[in-house]
Amino acid sequence: MTKAAPTLEDVARVAGVSRATVSRVVNGTRNVDPELQATVRNAIEETGYTPNRVARSLVTRRTGTVALVISGAGSGSDVFTDPFFGRVTAGVVDFLRLHAVHPVLMLADTDAARTEVVEFLRQGSADGALLVTTHSADPLPALLLDASVPVALYARPGRPMPVSYVDMDHHAGGRMAADHLVATGRTNVGTVSGPLDVLASQDRYSGFVDAMARHGFPYVPAIEGGFTWESGARAMQLLLDEHPELDAVFVANDLMAQGAMHTLNSYGRSVPVDVAVVGFDDSSPALACRPLLTTVRQPVERMAAAMAGLLLESLEKPGQRPKSVIFEPELVVRGSA
Amino acid sequence: MTKAAPTLEDVARVAGVSRATVSRVVNGTRNVDPELQATVRNAIEETGYTPNRVARSLVTRRTGTVALVISGAGSGSDVFTDPFFGRVTAGVVDFLRLHAVHPVLMLADTDAARTEVVEFLRQGSADGALLVTTHSADPLPALLLDASVPVALYARPGRPMPVSYVDMDHHAGGRMAADHLVATGRTNVGTVSGPLDVLASQDRYSGFVDAMARHGFPYVPAIEGGFTWESGARAMQLLLDEHPELDAVFVANDLMAQGAMHTLNSYGRSVPVDVAVVGFDDSSPALACRPLLTTVRQPVERMAAAMAGLLLESLEKPGQRPKSVIFEPELVVRGSA
DNA sequence: GAGCGCTCTTACAACGTTGTAAAAACGAAG
DNA sequence: CTTCGTTTTTACAACGTTGTAAGAGCGCTC
Numbered sequence: 001m002t003k004a005a006p007t008l009e010d011v012a013r014v015a016g017v018s019r020a021t022v023s024r025v026v027n028g029t030r031n032v033d034p035e036l037q038a039t040v041r042n043a044i045e046e047t048g049y050t051p052n053r054v055a056r057s058l059v060t061r062r063t064g065t066v067a068l069v070i071s072g073a074g075s076g077s078d079v080f081t082d083p084f085f086g087r088v089t090a091g092v093v094d095f096l097r098l099h100a101v102h103p104v105l106m107l108a109d110t111d112a113a114r115t116e117v118v119e120f121l122r123q124g125s126a127d128g129a130l131l132v133t134t135h136s137a138d139p140l141p142a143l144l145l146d147a148s149v150p151v152a153l154y155a156r157p158g159r160p161m162p163v164s165y166v167d168m169d170h171h172a173g174g175r176m177a178a179d180h181l182v183a184t185g186r187t188n189v190g191t192v193s194g195p196l197d198v199l200a201s202q203d204r205y206s207g208f209v210d211a212m213a214r215h216g217f218p219y220v221p222a223i224e225g226g227f228t229w230e231s232g233a234r235a236m237q238l239l240l241d242e243h244p245e246l247d248a249v250f251v252a253n254d255l256m257a258q259g260a261m262h263t264l265n266s267y268g269r270s271v272p273v274d275v276a277v278v279g280f281d282d283s284s285p286a287l288a289c290r291p292l293l294t295t296v297r298q299p300v301e302r303m304a305a306a307m308a309g310l311l312l313e314s315l316e317k318p319g320q321r322p323k324s325v326i327f328e329p330e331l332v333v334r335g336s337a
Numbered sequence: 338m339t340k341a342a343p344t345l346e347d348v349a350r351v352a353g354v355s356r357a358t359v360s361r362v363v364n365g366t367r368n369v370d371p372e373l374q375a376t377v378r379n380a381i382e383e384t385g386y387t388p389n390r391v392a393r394s395l396v397t398r399r400t401g402t403v404a405l406v407i408s409g410a411g412s413g414s415d416v417f418t419d420p421f422f423g424r425v426t427a428g429v430v431d432f433l434r435l436h437a438v439h440p441v442l443m444l445a446d447t448d449a450a451r452t453e454v455v456e457f458l459r460q461g462s463a464d465g466a467l468l469v470t471t472h473s474a475d476p477l478p479a480l481l482l483d484a485s486v487p488v489a490l491y492a493r494p495g496r497p498m499p500v501s502y503v504d505m506d507h508h509a510g511g512r513m514a515a516d517h518l519v520a521t522g523r524t525n526v527g528t529v530s531g532p533l534d535v536l537a538s539q540d541r542y543s544g545f546v547d548a549m550a551r552h553g554f555p556y557v558p559a560i561e562g563g564f565t566w567e568s569g570a571r572a573m574q575l576l577l578d579e580h581p582e583l584d585a586v587f588v589a590n591d592l593m594a595q596g597a598m599h600t601l602n603s604y605g606r607s608v609p610v611d612v613a614v615v616g617f618d619d620s621s622p623a624l625a626c627r628p629l630l631t632t633v634r635q636p637v638e639r640m641a642a643a644m645a646g647l648l649l650e651s652l653e654k655p656g657q658r659p660k661s662v663i664f665e666p667e668l669v670v671r672g673s674a
Numbered sequence: 675g676a677g678c679g680c681t682c683t684t685a686c687a688a689c690g691t692t693g694t695a696a697a698a699a700c701g702a703a704g
Numbered sequence: 705c706t707t708c709g710t711t712t713t714t715a716c717a718a719c720g721t722t723g724t725a726a727g728a729g730c731g732c733t734c
Binding site: 083106123255284 | 342457
């Protein structure tokens with residue numbers, strides 16, 4: 001900075017009042033003579049004063065900042081290539097900016113990183129944590145809870161604990177996919193699931209399989225994928241090799257579905273005529289296929305915003321019981337099924 | 338927090354010394370009796386003390402935080418769907434964590450948001466800014482410079498100004514694409530450019546066109562795209578309608594290239610036999626096509642890390658002349674050309 | 675016109691840290 | 705046994721806010 005930033009003191013001197021009065025004007029507390037208020041505002045204008053957040057934080061013990069933590073065992077820094085995290089970020093940022101709160105991005109992929117996150121929050125460098133946790137065995141939710149850090153999760157924790165979270169009814173999502181495929185006359189249906197150590201994957205899978213059973217199909221060929229394009233393409237290959245008679249497949253996310261559609265094409269299967277494909281998420285890859293992907297929409301941005309809302313709420317009134325918000329999926333029918 | 342966090346005072350009391358001594362132990366300043374040092378460390382252990390970053394910031398005027406600003410006129414919150422920003426984020430986060438610095442994510446898509454960013458930094462809420470600016474007319478670099486905020490840019494500023502930045506030789510990248518297409522015998526070459534109000538797009542385009550001219554092709558059919566899958570698919574359509582004889586196309590990013598390949602397929606053109614395709618970036622879509630996309634690699638993660646390095650360096654020793662680091666592109670030959 | 679209750683303003687003490695100047699401890703030298 | 709450096713430790717003042725308790729101003733009532 002060229003010149004030291006103007007302080008309350010400076011404004012007070014210019015306006016001819018005390019620091020406290022200026023402070024009250026800035027914070028909009030009542031009991032300030034309107035005339036004086038104008039004088040102070042002028043002085044603020046004149047000096048170009050802007051309150052120092054750090055000093056303010058020291059006394060209010062609020063930073064106006066929350067940690068956005070991407071957690072999970074395998075999450076290297078390449079998580080950001082997954083469109084899912086981009087959508088979460090977008091939803092969070094969009095919501096927080098309305099409340100003048102800023103997110104600090106943190107990765108918790110190692111034990112060291114995890115303790116760093118806990119320290120960061122214990123120190124009060126952020127008011128709370130938004131935790132996007134992929135693996136169900138992630139220890140971070142418990143760690144943060146132990147440290148009494150206000151926290152909100154995306155997706156329910158691996159084992160029950162008193163913490164706020166948003167989630168979606170993934171089971172219902174799987175069911176919708178099954179219902180749609182059966183309703184459109186498919187009878188040889190397989191699935192490519194997500195990694196089964198992720199709760200959401202389990203739920204999508206069981207929701208799908210349960211519904212198929214209810215429709216009279218007790219057995220559904222399944223291959224476990226890894227939520228990547230590659231793994232989707234590969235899983236489809238395996239599925240097709242073993243069950244060439246397949247006429248439909250439910251793929252547990254859109255990226256894998258894109259890969260699966262590619263495999264189908266190169267095997268000479270036309271989508272949706274020969275094989276119907278239903279994806280999951282309704283993220284950008286769903287629109288980057290032809291035919292456009294029929295998929296189960298997960299409103300990630302809205303869910304992320306709700307998670308941020310939950311956290312801010314619990315910061316507003318501490319000591320509340322944790323809350324959960326569960327979103328409903330929605331089937332988006334496009335060309336692929 | 339259940340109990341108030343332990344403070345320097347508490348540690349001092351337990352260790353039977355003064356606050357200042359504890360502070361010196363914590364910060365590793367010399368001139369502390371080794372024996373006493375051990376006592377203090379024990380006391381720290383015992384109390385579970387961890388320094389309060391906010392209080393520290395107030396006096397040191399350093400926060401250990403930088404703003405990661407995604408700027409540019411059109412950048413809504415959907416920027417995060419573009420894999421590019423994910424890669425930048427990954428590179429920045431990866432580098433900063435080594436230096437115990439944390440990024441605060443900010444969007445600067447409106448005038449209001451821009452002044453908020455400037456305020457945030459003027460207030461000293463962050464030590465500096467990493468600015469990813471897409472549009473060349475973006476006013477933010479100048480605003481930050483005026484406010485004497487330490488800053489490093491991804492991509493050179495729209496008009497020359499004394500600021501550090503990283504960039505790539507996009508012109509050379511365009512040339513590489515041209516050279517490769519000509520070397521592999523293509524003679525009817527077109528291009529889908531990026532938005533031409535982005536400097537990088539201009540450079541890729543002019544680099545490509547210049548090189549083609551040098552190879553004896555004075556005219557290159559071109560359509561301007563918008564860096565999205567859709568716009569790539571659409572541009573390819575237009576190009577093909579007007580120039581059905583095309584046997585190669587250079588597409589200014591991989592996402593558009595993916596769309597373009599799709600259009601080519603549905604027009605019955607086989608890649609690379611009938612039409613060769615070269616993309617740009619070497620981002621995830623390049624591996625989510627078949628054939629795999631031949632593309633010009635932009636080392637986004639390394640560039641982002643370098644940008645962060647530039648900023649930290651300028652924070653370390655202020656008053657240095659601004660620096661720039663220019664990366665070289667690299668042609669990655671795969672199946673599509 | 676003294677006393678009382680308003681409203682509005684001001685001084686002052688936090689918040690938890692760092693840095694500096696002064697004080698204490700301790701040898702070594704005279 | 706004093707005196708002088710040197711090293712180690714301490715007390716104290718910042719840093720820029722906010723909140724609280726005390727104070728000033730002022731119009732009312734009795």
